[in-house]
Amino acid sequence: MKHDYIDRYSKLESPVHSLDPRAKAIALFALIVICVTTPPRAWWAFCVYAGVVLIIAAASRVPVSYLLSRVLVVLPFILMVAVFIPFMHKGGTSYDLGPFAVSSEGLLVLWNVAIKSTISVSCLILLSSTTPFPDLMHGLERLHVPSFFTTVAAFMYRYIFVIVDEAQRMKRACESRNFRGRWIWQARTVGYMVASLFLRSHDRAERVYQAMCARGFDGTFPLQRESSMRAADYVFMSVVVLIVLTGRLAVLWK
């Protein structure tokens, strides 16, 4: 079975793709941290952040439609909560909308959540679609992110498709026996499917671990080859951080 995977465009060739994963991770995480700590009324600062994101996106040659579709997958979850805030929150001028009243303070909260989450999510999507996932994990490891996290993520990347395949096979086998899973009384069957998927995954985890032990695994992951950052990586990192910091600090002085 074929799948869409999260680092689909990560093997393109572009100036952004050829950067060291560490440089990209540090620059984009810095952008995220600086962005979320910016006061919501600092409109210009957000323009600077968005501009940086757009420039990196353009340089990466990843199709815009793909980036947008990815952003749109994540955002609704955040906005679903935030969209009610202007109606509940009191404070500032309030605008009358027939049966509802919208407060300006509440609108500011909505803007704050919307712009910060859009920029943060875009950064993460740019990072994951310009860096092959394994390289990203090794990069993070070298940045001393605890190997527990990178290992769990690497296993997830490897096995999510195996589990999806297994679920699909199970679903097809059920459907072949005329099961549609549409009605509430069929929930029991779906429950059984989820349970058996869980048990199978648990058994698989056991077998994977045995296979690892059979090749001499003793609980610590052997280190990968080292690679060093080049001048271009340092330049990218410092330019991004400097521009973003300038945007942030300009607001403070005003």
Added chain:
Amino acid sequence: MEVIGLDTREAIRIESLSYHYHDGTPALEDVNLTVRRGESIAVMGPNGAGKSTMALHLNGILSGEGRVEIMGLEVCGKNLSEIRSMVGLVFQDPDDQLFCPTVREDVSFGPRNQKLTQELVDQAVSRALTWVGMEGSEDRSPHHMSFGEKKRISLATVLSMDPEILVLDEPATNLDPKGRRELIELVRGFEVTKVIISHDTGMTRELCDRLIIIDDGRIVADGHTDELLSDSRLLELHGLL
């Protein structure tokens, strides 16, 4: 004196090995087996007879009562890393065997656990991949490969450790005829001691002179492959026909 001379020629020695599952169900009962170096033996038996359980004892993943020796070395805690370098165990499902995001990492996992230097690890990886005819696939990820390719890479992950004994659990299952043929030729080319668990009588005949049949946790037959496979009464009795 002759005993000492004989000992060094043994690849595997299993003495009165018994193993029980957590719930007390016996999986292996009083198994005795000696395999000489360079020998290729096939292991057959009905589902749940204990074939895989026995294989997992060969490198100490499981340990029951009794004694297992590999190349004259007892399988026990302090020898485990040495034993696991000598016994290359290939699991039935390549998705269990291949857990890394890239082929290179998977094939180098064993050598890196052996604490080899980077240079030796790289050599071991390219040698193993060439051996199984998958050179140049270092940067591909296993989950986008065909089943036959995954099987080859699984083999490479243990070949890279330079094992003395190769233990293959159902190597040809689910392969298409061409893939099966290629795998047989591949395995035939490895000049190490081989233990092959399989239901595939054709492959067994081609690769192994000696056959043991396990049923209900016991070795019920041990002899020449052609002889045992032509004994239809024996095969029928143990659910192999």
